[in-house]
Amino acid sequence: xxxxxxxxxxxxxxxxxxxxxxxxxxxxxxxxxxxxxxxxxxxxxxxxxxxxxxxxxxxxxxxxxxxxxxxxxxxxxxxxxxxxxxxxxxxxxxxxxxxxxxxxxxxxxxxxxxxxxxxxxxxxxxxxxxxxxxxxxxxxxxxxxxxxxxxxxxxxxxx
Amino acid sequence: xxxxxxxxxxxxxxxxxxxxxxxxxxxxxxxxxxxxxxxxxxxxxxxxxxxxxxxxxxxxxxxxxxxxxxxxxxxxxxxxxxxxxxxxxxxxxxxxxxxxxxxxxxxxxxxxxxxxxxxxxxxxxxxxxxxxxxxxxxxxxxxxxxxxxxxxxxxxxxxxxxxxxxxxxxxxxxxxxxxxxxxxxxxxxxxxxxxxxxxxxxxxxxxxxxxxxxxxxxxxxxxxxxxxxxxxxxxxxxxxxxxxxxxxxxxxxxxxxxxxxxxxxxxxxxxxxxxxxxxxxxxxxxxxxxxxxxxxxxxxxxxxxxxxxxxxxxxxxxxxxxxxxxxxxxxxxxxxxxxxxxxxxxxxxxxxxxxxxxxxxxxxxxxxxxxxxxxxxxxxxxxxxxxxxxxxxxxxxxxxxxxxxxxxxxxxxxxxxxxxxxxxxxxxxxxxxxxxxxxxxxxxxxxxxxxxxxxxxxxxxxxxxxxxxxxxxxxxxxxxxxxxxxxxxxxxxxxxxxxxxxxxxxxxxxxxxxxxxxxxxxxxxxxxxxxxxxxxxxxxxxxxxxxxxxxxxxxxxxxxxxxxxxxxxxxxxxxxxxxxxxxxxxxxxxxxxxxxxxxxxxxxxxxxxxxxxxxxxxxxxxxxxxxxxxxxxxxxxxxxxxxxxxxxxxxxxxxxxxxxxxxxxxxxxxxxxxxxxxxxxxxxxxxxxxxxxxxxxxxxxxxxxxxxxxxxxxxxxxxxx
Ligand code: FES
Ligand code: FES
Numbered sequence: 001x002x003x004x005x006x007x008x009x010x011x012x013x014x015x016x017x018x019x020x021x022x023x024x025x026x027x028x029x030x031x032x033x034x035x036x037x038x039x040x041x042x043x044x045x046x047x048x049x050x051x052x053x054x055x056x057x058x059x060x061x062x063x064x065x066x067x068x069x070x071x072x073x074x075x076x077x078x079x080x081x082x083x084x085x086x087x088x089x090x091x092x093x094x095x096x097x098x099x100x101x102x103x104x105x106x107x108x109x110x111x112x113x114x115x116x117x118x119x120x121x122x123x124x125x126x127x128x129x130x131x132x133x134x135x136x137x138x139x140x141x142x143x144x145x146x147x148x149x150x151x152x153x154x155x156x157x158x159x
Numbered sequence: 160x161x162x163x164x165x166x167x168x169x170x171x172x173x174x175x176x177x178x179x180x181x182x183x184x185x186x187x188x189x190x191x192x193x194x195x196x197x198x199x200x201x202x203x204x205x206x207x208x209x210x211x212x213x214x215x216x217x218x219x220x221x222x223x224x225x226x227x228x229x230x231x232x233x234x235x236x237x238x239x240x241x242x243x244x245x246x247x248x249x250x251x252x253x254x255x256x257x258x259x260x261x262x263x264x265x266x267x268x269x270x271x272x273x274x275x276x277x278x279x280x281x282x283x284x285x286x287x288x289x290x291x292x293x294x295x296x297x298x299x300x301x302x303x304x305x306x307x308x309x310x311x312x313x314x315x316x317x318x319x320x321x322x323x324x325x326x327x328x329x330x331x332x333x334x335x336x337x338x339x340x341x342x343x344x345x346x347x348x349x350x351x352x353x354x355x356x357x358x359x360x361x362x363x364x365x366x367x368x369x370x371x372x373x374x375x376x377x378x379x380x381x382x383x384x385x386x387x388x389x390x391x392x393x394x395x396x397x398x399x400x401x402x403x404x405x406x407x408x409x410x411x412x413x414x415x416x417x418x419x420x421x422x423x424x425x426x427x428x429x430x431x432x433x434x435x436x437x438x439x440x441x442x443x444x445x446x447x448x449x450x451x452x453x454x455x456x457x458x459x460x461x462x463x464x465x466x467x468x469x470x471x472x473x474x475x476x477x478x479x480x481x482x483x484x485x486x487x488x489x490x491x492x493x494x495x496x497x498x499x500x501x502x503x504x505x506x507x508x509x510x511x512x513x514x515x516x517x518x519x520x521x522x523x524x525x526x527x528x529x530x531x532x533x534x535x536x537x538x539x540x541x542x543x544x545x546x547x548x549x550x551x552x553x554x555x556x557x558x559x560x561x562x563x564x565x566x567x568x569x570x571x572x573x574x575x576x577x578x579x580x581x582x583x584x585x586x587x588x589x590x591x592x593x594x595x596x597x598x599x600x601x602x603x604x605x606x607x608x609x610x611x612x613x614x615x616x617x618x619x620x621x622x623x624x625x626x627x628x629x630x631x632x633x634x635x636x637x638x639x640x641x642x643x644x645x646x647x648x649x650x651x652x653x654x655x656x657x658x659x660x661x662x663x664x665x666x667x668x669x670x671x672x673x674x675x676x677x678x679x680x681x682x683x684x685x686x687x688x689x690x691x692x693x694x695x696x697x698x699x700x701x702x703x704x705x706x707x708x709x710x711x712x713x714x715x716x717x718x719x720x721x722x723x724x725x726x727x728x729x730x731x732x733x734x735x736x737x738x739x740x741x742x743x744x745x746x747x748x749x750x751x752x753x754x755x756x757x758x759x760x761x762x763x764x765x766x767x768x769x770x771x772x773x774x775x776x777x778x779x780x781x782x783x784x785x786x787x788x789x790x791x792x793x794x795x796x797x798x799x800x801x802x803x804x805x806x807x808x809x810x811x812x813x814x815x816x817x818x819x820x821x822x823x824x825x826x827x828x829x830x831x832x833x834x835x836x837x838x839x840x841x842x843x844x845x846x847x848x849x850x851x852x853x854x855x856x857x858x859x860x861x862x863x864x865x866x867x868x869x870x871x872x873x874x875x876x877x878x879x880x
Contacts (some may be wrong), residue, residue: 035369
């Protein structure tokens with residue numbers, strides 16, 4: 001077992017986990033943060049994406065023990081009351097079908113909007129390429145990201 | 160207003176009976192006879208029926224009975240109740256029901272939720288409103304006929320009196336339950352305020368903030384985690400396994416062999432490993448050594464060879480109208496073509512899992528992402544010998560169904576392991592388990608021959624269908640109805656069937672059968688129209704203009720959807736040389752859907768740019784949910800047309816999204832839906848849009864490239880998307 005202090009959603013957690021345990025399982029089984037989802041376990045579907053120092057990262061292939069000192073944001077920590085522009089847009093466009101992939105989608109989109117406040121379809125396709133959605137919500141993901149960009153721009157103007 | 164007179168004998172039980180008679184056998188959901196739930200006050204909550212609860216503080220709760228797998232029922236069903244109850248949607252709290260026999264059918268499948276629920280839900284909402292109206296009228300001494308309701312308030316216009324629902328509970332609870340024939344149920348689109356509008360899913364706030372909802376999100380005190388290894392070759396038994404060694408590995412608490420049963424849909428033999436964390440259980444599995452006893456060695460190569468041989472035989476004739484052979488002989492042109500599609504997997508995003516807690520008293524509790532929890536309960540009961548009334552099943556949100564979770568192997572595995580261990584256990588399959596132990600959509604071969612007369616009309620259709628079965632009978636998902644079109648649309652018709660013996664598990668896959676063979680039919684129609692020198696739309700509308708004997712589908716409604724899709728797509732417009740439009744119609748599970756697809760070709764690489772859909776499922780309940788299903792089906796069709804599952808040595812060769820690559824966002828088309836809001840009763844939409852999507856796209860690919868796709872996946876024809 002390895003002891004490691006992880007900074008998750010702004011809080012520090014001391015964990016004692018198997019040295020090779022991926023962050024995904026540390027989050028889900030040790031910390032009961034189940035918003036991060038398992039689907040492929042090999043880094044190709046994006047269901048398990050979290051932000052590590054702002055970068056979308058597949059938590060199913062990153063050992064938790066190596067992540068001391070990094071800022072980890074899970075879907076629970078993006079904006080717990082659900083008022084992030086992406087969360088609002090996701091609801092208004094009604095993106096989710098089953099919903100299983102959506103945490104990973106939203107976090108990936110959040111990183112995109114941080115870098116590009118007005119993404120084109122092509123920018124979106126490139127950024128979101130690593131996130132599978134079996135239910136086929138892709139057309140709405142595009143729409144919701146653009147709507148979120150508008151919400152964010154409006155909020156920026158108002159504040 | 161007529162309220163029920165107890166003396167007439169029309170008591171609550173009678174109401175139940177009446178409601179059953181009025182609406183068919185599936186009406187037991189509105190169980191007004193239930194002692195606990197028939198119109199009464201329970202503490203501060205009024206419970207007029209199984210679906211509605213109103214609290215004294217004004218809180219309105221609507222219960223959703225069916226499992227939610229992304230088909231939108233948890234939003235759509237309560238919308239129907241809210242519409243009839245005359246309450247504002249934002250005042251409604253939605254609650255998921257557990258498995259409870261009083262609700263009748265609690266299944267995600269067959270697109271049947273909406274048609275089956277339609278009467279029950281309207282009666283629940285309208286019946287509750289009826290009581291509230293009677294309560295207000297009685298209180299004010301006015302006629303109920305003069306009262307109206309809106310936004311959770313009963314109003315008496317002549318006197319200007321009004322009362323919020325929650326102020327009427329005490330009076331309402333004392334009233335006799337109304338006769339269902341007194342209830343005026345809203346049924347036409349013009350009656351609706353909420354239905355037909357765009358309503359976001361009720362679980363969205365939880366989904367976008369990562370709150371626990373899904374089966375695998377279940378967390379219980381003292382819970383352990385399990386993996387279960389089954390023989391890669393279907394049906395193999397355990398001779399021996401190194402479980403002593405496994406038990407000593409870090410975190411592992413239990414490791415044992417489960418002898419299992421012979422039922423491919425039930426508890427298969429295997430080895431369970433239970434640990435303090437799932438990661439430790441699965442890590443221990445890497446060191447598991449099992450000596451399997453397996454006798455089956457199905458392979459795709461053998462299936463193909465067998466199909467070759469059978470294609471030369473006649474097969475068994477399932478239907479013969481007129482004289483196909485004579486008609487082919489005398490036809491102006493005879494067109495022959497063969498189509499093949501492979502096995503495919505469901506690939507739900509949430510791998511199979513189930514959480515179980517066994518109580519020493521003999522009670523079993525399950526948290527199951529199951530599309531058919533009732534059949535899961537009976538499987539658990541039969542396999543473990545626990546009476547059904549000692550098994551409680553909680554319905555969790557489901558991370559994708561598509562038919563996979565109509566089978567409940569994961570439920571019985573979790574239940575068995577939890578009883579053995581004596582602690583709550585969550586069984587979580589790996590992606591590899593999920594892909595290798597699916598109930599696949601069966602492959603098939605279609606050999607077509609059709610005759611066309613001098614006017615370009617189809618006069619004969621001969622179809623040799625080669626499919627899979629056991630002991631000569633088709634296996635789950637492998638059959639084809641002899642009455643399926645073009646039977647009934649052509650004078651001389653013959654369907655012949657040959658069956659390949661197979662031991663691979665198969666099952667319903669989103670619009671079972673249709674989602675595969677519609678592509679073959681509608682691609683072949685394209686070939687016929689071309690051979691006849693006719694326009695694709697005109698050829699199809701002509702085909703749908705007459706029937707011989709009982710029509711296999713409603714010709715008018717089908718043509719209607721085709722016309723709408725064609726019109727919106729601008730069928731017939733001039734296109735660049737590397738662009739193409741393709742179309743297809745279909746009918747299944749009560750829904751009529753046609754698509755027109757537009758593709759652009761860059762060499763052998765195709766981009767499906769847009770799909771226009773014409774849909775007739777009667778009135779739309781939730782516009783958002785309905786569109787979501789159409790969009791999802793189109794994407795699913797395009798994704799699946801590029802995938803295949805193959806077998807070797809009795810086992811599945813693919814294992815993860817790295818060798819079964821679902822469609823990604825950059826390949827996803829734009830989809831435009833056009834609903835024909837007819838007056839027919841509403842139908843479900845989880846399935847009907849998928850079948851015609853594959854051929855519309857394939858036909859568009861032909862129009863753009865000249866490549867006729869006769870085998871799936873697309874890459875067999877050198878096409879990539
Ligand atoms: S579960 Fe991590 S990328 Fe799929
Ligand atoms: S919404 Fe179901 S997998 Fe994306």
